[in-house]
Amino acid sequence: MSTRTLEAPPLAQTNAAIDEPRWVRHLLMAVALSFLAIFLLLPLGQVLFSAFAKGAGAWWAAVTAPDSRAAICMSLLVTSLAVAANTLFGLCAAWAIAYFHFPGKRWLVTLIDLPFSVSPVIAGLIFILIFGARGWAGPWLSEHGIRIVFAWPGMVLATTFVTFPFVARTLIPLLQQKGSQHEEAALTLGASGWRMFWQVSLPKMRWALLYGVLLCNARAMGEFGAVSVVSGHIRGRTNTMPLQVELFYNDYQFEAAFALASLLAALALLTMGLKAFLEWRLRDELAATRGH
Amino acid sequence: MNAATHSRDSSINRVLPGFGLSMAFTLSYLSLLVLIPLAGVFAKAAGLGLSGLWHELSEPRVLAALRLSFGGALLAAAVNLVFGPIVAWVFVRYRFFGKRLWHAMVDLPFALPTAVAGIALSALYGPQGWLGQPLNALGIKVAYTPLGVFVAMVFIGLPFLVRTLEPALEHAERTLEEAAATLGANRWQTITRVILPAVTPALLSGAAMAFARAVGEYGSIIFIAGNLPGLSEIAPLLIMIRLEEYDYAGATAIAAVMLVASCAILAALNALQFRARRTGAP
C-alpha cells in the first residue's frame, strides 16, 4: 500500500510548460466541485438528515416496523437469487468470450450489454406481457396455480434482467487482458478441467469477480422501476425496500421513508468504498500484467 | 497483426476445455431472459399493426410524455457534456485535498437506489427544501415541473461522462501537449485541436450512455416530477399507468418506441467504438 503513495501518477505532476495558469486551475476546480456538491453531495445529505430528523429512536422504530422488516427480507431473497444466477452466467459468458474465437462474438458482447440500455419499466413490462393475467402464458399459469407476476418469482426475474450484464462485463476484459496462458500451463502440468478452473482460473479473477458481484448486488438491492411493475405492491408480501420507501413516501410518512432510504444509502456508500478499494486492487493487477 | 491474434485465438480454441458448456449456457440464458422477452414486445407491437400503433402513439398525452423523456434526456446530456469534461479534467490533472473522496462520490448516482435519489431530490428541491426554498424565492420552481425531471436526469447521467472520459484523458499522452507547445500552439489551441479530438469518441459514447439512461429512467424522476399528464409525466411512468389500467397495447406501443431508440443508441455506440479502434484514437 505504501508504494502506491510513493509513486506519484505521472499525469498529476505539474509541468509549468504546459499547465494552465493558476487562476484557471482554481476556477475549474471550483466549478467541478460545486457541481458535484450540488448534484451529488446535497441529495445524500438530505437523505441522512431527514432520516434522523426526529432522532435515532424514531429511525429505529421505522426501520423495525413490520412492513419494513418484511421489505428487507424480500429484498434479500430477491437479490441473492438474482446475483447468484447472474454470477453463474457471468462466469460462463466470460469464459466463452475471452478464451475462444467464434463468429459473432462482437454481437454477443453487445447483446449482453443490452439490458443496461433498456428502461427498467420495460424490463418489468416484458415479464407482464409473458406471465401477466392477460399475457401469453397467463391463462396456463393460472390454471395450474402458479404465480409469477405479482409474486416473488417475477421480481427475481425482473431484477435478474436489470442486473444481467454486471458480472460478465467486469470479467470479460480482465480475462482478455490476462490471457489464457495460466490455464494452458495448468493443463500441460496435467490438471483436469475442473481442477484448472477452481485452482487457476477462479483465483486469477477473484478481485474482478468480487467487483462484478458487488455492483450487481448494489443494483439488485436498489432496483425500483422493474420490480415496481411486477410486484403488485402487496403490503408486507411483495414489497422490496425501495418499493416500501415509495409506499411510505406516498403515505406522507416521510421519516419512515427516509429511515429506510438511509439504510439503502448506507449500503450504497459501503458499496462505493469497496468498489474504490477493488478498483485499486484491479488496477495494480492489470498494471502488473501490462508490465510484461 | 490480425492474422496473429486470429491464429492465437484459434489455438486456444483447441486446447482449453469448457467451450461447449459455457457457450450453451450463455446463449440459452441470454435468450430466455433477455432476447425472447424483448422480442415479445416487438411481437405484441407488430400485432397492433401500423394503424394501431399510430393510434396509441398519436394521443397527445403519449406524445407529450415521449417529448419530455427524450427532450429532457437530450438537454441533460448536453449539460453533462459541458460539466462532465470539467470534472474529469480536474480529477485527472489536478491534485487537491480530499480528491479520493470526491472521486469516489462521482459513482453515487450509480450506487444510490433510484427511489432513494428520487425522494432526496424531491425533498431537496421541494417548496420547503434546502434548494427549493431559495430557488422559489427567485421565482424558479423545480419540483413538480419539467425542470425537476431535467435535474434528476442530470444527476443520473453525470457519472457516465466522467467515468468514460477519465481513462481517455489519462491515456492522452502529455507529450502530445508538449509537442503542440513546441510547435507554438497556445493552451486553448492545444486543448481544442489536440486533446479534444483525441477524446471525442469517449465523450460521445459517454453522452450517448447518459442519454440512453435518462430516457428510460424512472425511479429518481417520478418523485420530483409531479407527474402531471401532458406536462411533467415521463414515458416510463405512462407505461406503468397503462399497465395498471390493463392496457397492454398502449404500454407496448410506448415501450416499442423506447426500445427502438435504445437499440439505435447501442448500435451507434458500437459503430463509434469500432471506428475509434480502427483509426487508433483512444
Place this chain on the structure above:
Amino acid sequence: MDIRIEGLSRRFGSVAALERIDLHIARGELVALLGPSGSGKTTLLRAIAGLEPADEGRILFGALDATRLPVRERQVGFVFQHYALFEHMTVLDNVTFGLRVKPRRWRPGRAEIERRARELLVRVQLEGLERRYPNQLSGGQRQRVALARALAIEPRVLLLDEPFGALDAKVRKELRGWLRGLQRTTGYTTVFVTHDHEEALELADRVVILNRGRIEQLGPVAEVYECPANPFVFEFLGSANVLPAVARGRELWLPGAEHPLTGDQIFPGGEVAVYVRPGDVRLAGADPAAIPARVIDLQRTGPRVTAQAELSDGTRLFMELPHLHHDVSQLSVGAAVRLRLLQFRAYSRADAQRPGAGRPDSRQPGAAPSGQGRIAAR
C-alpha cells in the same frame, strides 16, 4: 543559431538532475548528449526546449536570452522519443500544425502553408503520403513525419530525444546516415540525446558525456574516444578491462610483468588502474617485455576469437583477437601467453573508485527494469 548554456541547474526534489552545466554549441553543429539513463541528458534537452524550467543559470539562443521564454515562443524543433504525432490528423495536418496555430498576423496563407509542407515532405521522402494517418505508417516514416513537423516552424535549433530509440536495428542504421545528410544540407544547429555511444560517435561532430547531472567530458568524437577523461567515460564508451598497476613516473608495472608499460601520462606514484579495451590486446609471441598470462577461456566466433586470460595475481582480462594471426589459431585453453596492449589509459585509484564510475551498462534502458512483475504473462 548557436546555443549557449551558462550554469544551468535543475533539481527534482532533493535530486539534482543538472548541476551547473556550461555548454556552448556552435551554429550548424551536430552535438550528441550521451549518458546512461538518469544522467540528466534528457532533462538538459528539455530545458533547452523550455519543457523543463531552469532553477539556476541561463540559456541563450544567439543573443536572445531564452531562459524565461515559454515553450511556444522558443521556436525550437523538438522530435519526441515516440514522436508524439497527433493520431487524429493526417500526415499533412501534422506537418502544418505549427503553421496553422500561429497568430493570424504571422500566419502564412493557406496555399503557402500547404506548399511549404509539401516541400518538407519531399525533403523527408514522404511525398504521396500526405493523406495517411500516423497509424498507417511504419516506424521510420513516423519519425520522418515528426522531423518534418518540427522543421516546418523553421526552428532556431533542432532538438531530438532518442531519435532512433523506437526503431529496429536495420531502419536505425539507414536513418542515421540520412539524418546526418539532412542536417548538413539544412545547416540547423542540432542537439540529440542518446544512450548508445556508437550512435553518438557515428553521427555527431561533438559529444557531451553526462553523468549524474554533470558533464564528464565534451569534445570532438575522436578525441573523446581516444582519450577518455576518466574511468566513467572509458567504461561508457565500450567494454573495458581494469588492471591494477603500480606507477613510478611514466612507468606502469602490471602484476607479474618484468618490464613496465610506458604511456604519455605521468603519475606521481602509487597504485593506478590501467583501462584497456578487449580489442586493444594482442598476443606478443615470446617477447620478454610483454605481460605474462594464462588463457582460461576461449571462444571462436566468426572472424574473431574472444578469450579470457588471467594475470599472475589472478586478475582476469577479456580480449578480442583477429583470427588471421597464426598465434591466435594455435591458441588453446591453459596455454601460457604474453600480451601486448596497443592502447590503454591509466587513472589514479581514487578516480577509478569515484561514485558513478561503475558499470554504466546496467543503468541503461532496456536492461531489466526494477518493476514488480507479479504476474508473468505474455
